[in-house]
Structures are given as C-alpha cells and as structure tokens.
Amino acid sequence: MKVALRINGTLREAEVEPRKTLLDTLRENFHLTGAHAGCEHGVCGACTVLVDGAPMRSCLMFAVQADGYEITTIEGLAPAPGELSVLQDAFCETHGLQCGFCTPGMILSSHALLEREGSPSRQEIVEAISGNICRCTGYGQIIEAVEFAAERLRKANAPRGSALPHVGAPGTEPSAQDDAAIEHGILEAATAHDGGPK
C-alpha cells in the first residue's frame, strides 16, 4: 500500500507491503541506511529514529503506522551538508563511538533528551540511552559526549532549538553563532583530553 512519510523535512512516498517495518522502508525504499537492524525485537535501539521528536524503534513500527508523522533519521540531524550538530560533534570530541553501528540510534536518543532537558544529570542521560546497547564503548564516553554537548549548548547562550536543528526541519539552521560554537569545540579537542580521563 502507499505511504507518505515526512522524512527529514521532505515528503516522500513509497509503495510498501503492510507488514514492512519503518526500518526496512527507510533502508530499502529511501536508501537511508543510517538506521540499523541490531536485533529486530526492539531491544538494542540500533534502529532508533525520531517520530515527531520522540525516539522510536523503527524495527517495531510498520511504515504504514508512520504515515503522517515527522520522521527524523541520523541523516537529517546535521544542520547543513558538511556540518555537524553540536551533539554529533561532541560524540567525535569525546570518542563516544567506536564501530559506529549503534551510534545513529544513540545520537538520536540523546538528541531527544537534549531537546527537552538543557542540563541533564548523569542519571538522566543514562536513562535516556538505556534503551540503546553499545558493545564497544562501555558508555562512559557517550555519557561524556552528551554532557559536553549540553554544556556547549548552554555556553553558546542560544535558545535551545536554534543550536540543535528542529526535529523534522533540518537544513534551515544554524546561525553563524552556532558555527562558531562548533569550531570552538573542534579547537578545544587538543586540550579536552590532555589529562587523559576526567
């Protein structure tokens, strides 16, 4: 049957079997392969996408159920081609990823947290990513990335939502001020880790 999905701000249509998951539809029909199948039973979180801003397991949702919702995938998170969101940049900064397979889901879960909470506690971050299994990192550097991103977003002194792209509406942001924040973060990398672990 025909579905119309608003994916990363663009309305896209596809003809799918009713039993086709949102995950398979994103990967096969729209060639958005950033969402990954890690367990197909809704437990690992590698397939996480945002549905109207909330993290959802795209392996447990049929494409037809997503009809009419705003879908955000990892491909839609960067503010512009060649740029990174503050959170994406923070994952690089703190080494919040290794093999990269769980990473899109991990970033989207964290993104949803930062959208609703500007100063999350460690426990809140842990809870936000507790549905995403990472086998590589031991989570410490992921938690550090989210804390770091939250701190930079606060320091940027910009209203939240302008530094992070709006769910479903990427490509219109950010301002020059946000670019400065990103560049600042990159330059900080050399000093951020000179003492080894924090």
Next chain:
Amino acid sequence: MNASTISTIGAPVRRKEDHRFITGKGRYTDDMNRPGQTQAYFLRSPHAHARIRAIDTTAAAAMPGVVAILTGADLAADGVGDLICGWMIHSVDGTPMRMGSHPALAKDTVRYVGDHVAVVIAETLNAAKDAAAAVEVDYDVLPAVAETGRAQAPDAPQLHEVAPGNTVFSWELGDKAATDAAFSGAAHVIPLDLVNNRLAPNPIEPRAAIGEYDSGDDAFTLWTTSQNPHLARLVLSAFVGIAPENKLRVIAPDVGGGFGSKIFIYAEETVCVWAAKRVGRPVKWTSDRSEAFLSDAHGRDHITHAELALDAHGKILGFRVKTTANMGAYLSTFASSIPTYLYATLLSGQYDIPAIHCHVDAVYTNTAPVDAYRGAGRPEATFLVERIVEIAARTLKMDGAAFRRRNFITSFPHQTPVIMAYDAGDYGASLDKALMLSDYAGFPARKAEAAARGKLRGIGLSNYIEACGIAPSAAVGSLGAGVGLWESAEVRVNPTGNVEVLTGSHSHGQGHETTFAQLVSSRLGIPMEQVSIVHGDTDKVQFGMGTYGSRSGAVGMSAIVKALDKVEAKAKKIAAYMLEASEGDIEFKDGRFTVAGTDRGLAFAEVALNAYVAHKFPTSEIEPGLKEGAFYDPTNFTFPAGCHVCELEVDPDTGVTEIVNFVAVDDFGVVINPMIVEGQVHGGIAQGVGQALLEGVHYDGDGQLVTGSFMDYTMPRAGNLPSFRIGLTETRCPSNPLGIKGCGEAGAIAAPPAVINALTSALGTEDVPMPATPAKVWQIIQAQRAVAQAAE
C-alpha cells in the same frame, strides 16, 4: 587537534572515520545491494542432535519467488570442501586433534540447534522465509549433550566418529614432574574449582555476506563482515575450494564490531559465494539476532580444577591445572588454539612460579562452536590465576596486594615455565598506582560505613597479564598454527605528496584510520588529512593477517614503520640529487629534507613530485616513483599488564550488586592516541563486567538454547556500569620499533576476577558463580542466613 594538523604520537586526535558514522554514512555490508541480488535464508536445525533421513524441497521450491533451495548434497556435488580449523594441536600421546567433518550445509547429521540444513534463495527475504517453512526435513532425533562436564561421560552421546569420548584432544603444557615435586614440598595447597561461563560476543552489527559471480571473468566477489578478509579468501580458496585466490575478491567494508566473532570463516558466507555461481545472481544474507545467538561462535566455557602450592611464607611454589574446554559441535577456525597456547601459556600471571603443569581436554558438545572472544584464552587464565591467588592470600590471612607483591616477577626478561618470555614490565608500579587511585587503604572505613547502611561492600584486585601482538611466525608455526602472524603494509606516496597506506590490519571500531594516520603524519611531517588508510579489500591490499589479539598497533603499525623507513631512504636519495648534495648529508625532519649544516632544503611534497617526474636523478640508479611495501614479523609476543581494582556494594535484601568504583591501571607500552586507548579500556571492562555479573549463554539439557535473544541474554547497558577511573603506567615494549604492547583486550581480561574478588570479599564466600546475577547472589545470602539461623 583536528585533521589538518600534523600529528604526533601520543596526541588525542579526533578520529577521521567518525564523520561518516555520526552522519549515517557508514558502509556496512548490509547497507550494500547488488544488481539482480537474491536473498538467502538458512533453514536451521531445531534439534541439538539428529540424523537427517530426508529433505523434501518439492513443495517449497514451487513457492512464489523461490530461486533455488540447496542442501549439503549440492555442496558435495560441486566438490565444496569442509570448513576447517587452522591450528593443529597434538594430544599428550602424540596423536593429532580429532577434527570432525564440518560441512557448510549438513550432510546427514545436525549437531547443534542452529546447524545449517539448507539454504533457500529467493527474490525477497520474506519469500525465502516462507519457502523455508515449507521444506520438509525428516529428522531422527538423537540424544544430545550440551554440558561441558558431561561430554566425556561414558554414556554421553557421541558427536563425531573420529573423536571417541567426544575428546578433541587431551593436551598438556609444563613440567609435570617438577610441579609434583613442588607440591610435595608445599606448606599449603590451595584448591579451586571454577567455571568460566560461556559468552555470546554480540557485536551490534550482525554478520552478513553478499556473494557475487562474474561469469565473464569466472571470478567471485564476497562482501562480508570480517576481521581478516585475506584469511577468509585463503581459507575459502585453499581449503573450501570455492575458487583460486586470484579469482576470489573478499571485501570487508565498515564492520560494526567483532570482538573475535568475525575472525572466523562461517558456513553462511561460504554458501553465499558458492551459491552465487549456482544461481547466476548475487546472493545476500544478513543474520538476525536470533541467528547470531545460535550460530556466531561463542567464547569461554571452561571447567577447571586447580591447585596452588605455597611455602609457609606465602611464596608460590607450583601451580597445577586441569581444564575441560567446550569446543561446541565443530572446531571453528582457531578454536583449538584458544584453550591451549592462548590459555596455558599465561598461567604464570605476573608471578614468579617455578613450576606449572596444565592439562586441557577439549570436548565436543551439541552446542554452537566456541572460539576466540575478546581476550581469547587469556581471560580464562587470568580469572583462574587471580581467583586462586586471592583465595591463597585470604587463606593465609595476608593482604591480597601484599601477597601479590611477594610473588611478582621483578626482573626482565623473564622466562616462565609455560613458554612465554616476558620482555618488559613493572607490576609493582601499576599495583601502586591502582591502590592509590582506588584509595585501597581507606576501604575498611568505607566497608564499615556501608555496613551501617545495611550494605555488603567488597574490594577486589586483578593483576593481569596478556600476550598480545601475535606473534612471531616461526614460533606460532612450531605450536601448530597453520598461518604466519606477520603483517604487511604498503606506503604509496602520490605525486602531489599525499599518502595512501595499505594495511593488512582491519578496523572494526579500533580507529586505525586515525592512529595509523597519526603515525604517518608524525613521521613524514604531513597533515593528517593528507593520509588515507586503505584496508579490508583483497584487491587493494596484497595480503594481511587481520585484526585480533590486540595486534594492529604492535604488528600492523610496525609494518608501516618498516615501509616508511624505505620511503624515507629512497626519498633521501632523490633529495640528494635535487639538492646536489651527497646522500649522507641529507637530513629529514618535520617534513623537510635539508642538507646538513646549510639552509638548503626541500619539502616532502617537492621530493614526492620529483620522484614521479624523474627529471633530476638517473633512473638507471633510482627507479621512478615513491611506493614501498614491507612485511613485519614480530620478534616476540607483547605483554600488556596492569592492575584493576573493583569496589562494589551488594544489597542483601535484593541481591543487586552495584559497582561503586572501578580503577584500571594499564601498561600498554607506548600509546599512540590516549583517547582511543581509553575507549578500548572502557569497552573491555564493560564486557568483563558483563561476564562477571550479567552475561551467560545457557543451553538446557536437550541442547536447546535458552538465552537466544537480548531479552534472555543480559547485555551491559549504561545503567549497569559506573564511571571508570583509568591510569596508565609505561614500560616500553622492546620487541617492536614503536614500543607498543596493545590495549584492545585488557579490560575483558582483567575485569572478571576484579569483580568476583570484590563480590566474594563482600559476601564472605568464595563460591560465587559467573554471571553473579541478583538471583544467584540473593540465593547465596539466603543460604548464609539459613545456616546462621540454624546455628543460633
């Protein structure tokens, strides 16, 4: 520091590969599709042990979308050989190990739940699955044995005719007479019975494969989730007989974690590449998580009885070990080396033990094959050594740290009684630093404070050693390895001065694109962004042995150093002609060739360009171009070592264990990128904590896998783990040019005994099994309470 900077060794450089992963542009095997591709689905055995009387595919083959249904008979008809185990172990009596036939699709018997019965190839995966359900298999179900300790029982069902008593080999290492003599003079003998629990590696990317056949060139291509694509090609070519090596290209693109489980050559990729010619179209298979639990090689699964002999003052005199290692239903690619040369050779730990004897029986059971999983043999050795050492200290009423210190090896090189010659280390330094970082001295006060809150608090040490960077080819050859364990590298300098490095190492999360580029950047004085690392394609990289055993730094990067030496030597010759100076006067530093004592010089890129235009030097003497290759064979294993300290609290009412502090102090030799090393340590500890507290593969008595999903097999999540405190000490490794020891496995090796030593300290009993789940801990506490009440 970013990629446009010239890097140095030891700098926490951001990873070059990250950009594609955080933007969803990673290219994993399942992300790829080939024109005309078909989908494969494997029909797997629902029984742990059965004879196949007949397979009827008639109805299934007629279903919509089905392209072909192939069985073991088709494999045999095409002369496709068995999967192999590439490490020969000889039993004590001199006989070679008993390798049961391991066809990629079962011939007449299935030996574990998940064993491959047939492959259905169809237009879509759903069509393949539907058809698989219609294949009729007539099984004669046989009794099964899944338990390690039951495999050799006289009445146990037999898996392979060639292996009576289900015994693969009965092997020993060390001097039995000397060990017996040490025990006869001992003041104390500490006995210990241990189980090292079976684990599922569970990289989050499931295995996948696409086989493709080009009838024009009579050549195959296999995309697969491999840690070592060249080895996959070698095995599929030389042993399985799919195609000659020059007609088989193996590509391992981005790989989403491996932890050992993607070293091996499995049935599925073998079938995909073979079937691609059969059906004349590409054949793709992607594992789902259920299949991964059933058919990825598992890790660990040992049962051990050991005894430690001590003198009256707590000095270790001898160590005696008897282990039964479960190999599963078939011998996986390197299975036989894990409980032997990667296990018994580490039984000396960090300690000066005059006599060691180890006997290992490897057994077949009706379970998934067992092979290398992060640490591979060394976690089993370290768990045993660090548990028995801790128990010995407790038995003698000595402090665990003091007991260890009394027995430390303190001079190097040190020859152990079990093959290994440790080249460098300072075990006291890592112990001191770990005790300081963990405030070991303050533990009694914290324990008392916890007791006041009704919590049981414990602290545990783990002084691990591992042998990494495997390894000198002649040495491993003499121990039975079917391959050499060198590494290759090729440094291609382009005319514009940027560089491609082709390496036989393979990154599946380790960050080689960054660390290897750091090495080249620092050595040639060119920015990181001008260095590209190429790996994972047998058509690009000539040969390589892949990534496992923490070998990519120590061995893979050493090969790059060797190639860089050659590049620099040739470039100096060219620079000498360009600068009209004698070659001996040319110096190379910070990316410039200069004439010693003058201000005349050339940038690296200028020399690179001239190497290709070849106008200014005699090509009769110097060949044009600037490209050098090297094969590096290590001179020894490397020996990372360190001390991990775990402190935890148990809630006696719920049995829940909370790790409140975890300190890891590691000596990895020279560190290239401390940020990446920290990540490796964290990830390793997480897997080690997982083994100790959460993870365990369980088969029931009939050989059915009980823990077949993430709902049943507990993976560590963010809330299960504390922040880790990491420290480094450094003794340079003398056995390779960079002084690297390797860091990938330390956490998984060190953490389990640290956690269990802490838990046994908290609970006041040594009998705590892994995984020490809340239910088991609660039962232990309940039993203790019952005994205490009965005594009142």
